[in-house]
Amino acid sequence: MNRSSQDSDWQADVQRYGLRRPFLKEQSIWAVWSYRFGRRVDRMQSGLAKKVLTSFYWLWFRLLETAVGISLPKAAVIGPGLRIWHFGGIFLHPDVRIGANCTLRQGVTIGNRVADGPVPVIGDDVDFGAYAQVLGGVRIGNGCHIGALSVVLCDVPDGATAVGVPARVILKSGVQ
Ligand SMILES: CC(=O)SCCNC(=O)CCNC(=O)[C@H](O)C(C)(C)COP(=O)(O)OP(=O)(O)OC[C@H]1O[C@@H](n2cnc3c(N)ncnc32)[C@H](O)[C@@H]1OP(=O)(O)O
């Protein structure tokens, strides 16, 4: 099994936290570690070790999800350099795809609008304000900002900001 010290996505996550002993300072990194661990277990060859670690993973995932209120299912695809500020009420749908160096905060949901509906695809370097909700089969481009408490139901082009309920898109040159 790839150890966490050899997992380059995890190394990039730790770098984004930029802290000495981040495990002692931020609960969110426990959830990020758990996510990367689950992905590493999935990549293991079939066998007893994988079975045991998968069982351990599910127990650990449920306990941690309940304790810190962060749900990062291992089926979701999240690029390297994930940074989560704070904790509580952070839920990702298992089908979401998130690029590199994204930032989440407390209360963020990325998921579907209706049961079994499509889910967002998020680019690189996207910053989600506290309690931002991004719902449905929308595309959020690279370098976007999603305002605190905003509900995004439309595509957001590269570099734009989305704010409000429902969100309006602000391009550098003004509102779209
Ligand atoms: C414990 C803690 O501190 S946790 C940290 C919590 N903080 C966050 O989550 C920060 C999230 N950041 C935001 O929401 C910011 O307002 C941003 C990134 C969306 C926008 O920042 P800027 O690019 O500087 O935009 P700016 O402040 O100029 O606002 C542009 C317009 O959007 C509006 N706006 C900005 N944020 C929001 C928002 N969250 N919801 C609704 N409207 C908003 C402004 O009123 C302004 O409207 P106007 O053009 O009609 O006057």
Ligand SMILES: N[C@@H](CO)C(=O)O
């Ligand atoms: N620096 C933090 C505030 O606690 C953030 O950006 O969310």
